[in-house]
Amino acid sequence: MMKRIGELNAERIHDLNQIGGLQEEVANLKADADRFKAQVERLTKTGDAMASSIQFNEEMAQDYNGPAIVHQSVQRWRAAKEGKQSK
Numbered sequence: 001m002m003k004r005i006g007e008l009n010a011e012r013i014h015d016l017n018q019i020g021g022l023q024e025e026v027a028n029l030k031a032d033a034d035r036f037k038a039q040v041e042r043l044t045k046t047g048d049a050m051a052s053s054i055q056f057n058e059e060m061a062q063d064y065n066g067p068a069i070v071h072q073s074v075q076r077w078r079a080a081k082e083g084k085q086s087k
Contacts, residue, residue: 051077
């Protein structure tokens with residue numbers, strides 16, 4: 001009986017150690033996810049700024065007799081943001 005209690009205690013300690021390790025891993029994954037989210041936000045803002053600059057420059061250089069043609073990279077950026085494939 002005492003041997004079985006010792007075995008159960010050892011199993012419980014092992015399980016608690018595994019839980020602790022999993023909790024640490026979850027915390028690390030959450031931290032990574034937060035960093036990736038921040039990076040995506042920065043890259044999105046940068047992409048938006050570049051697209052805006054490209055479009056502004058193109059509109060400033062356009063012939064006033066014709067419509068503005070949005071630069072292909074701007075179109076691709078907008079499609080990527082919407083999760084679509086560019087043409």
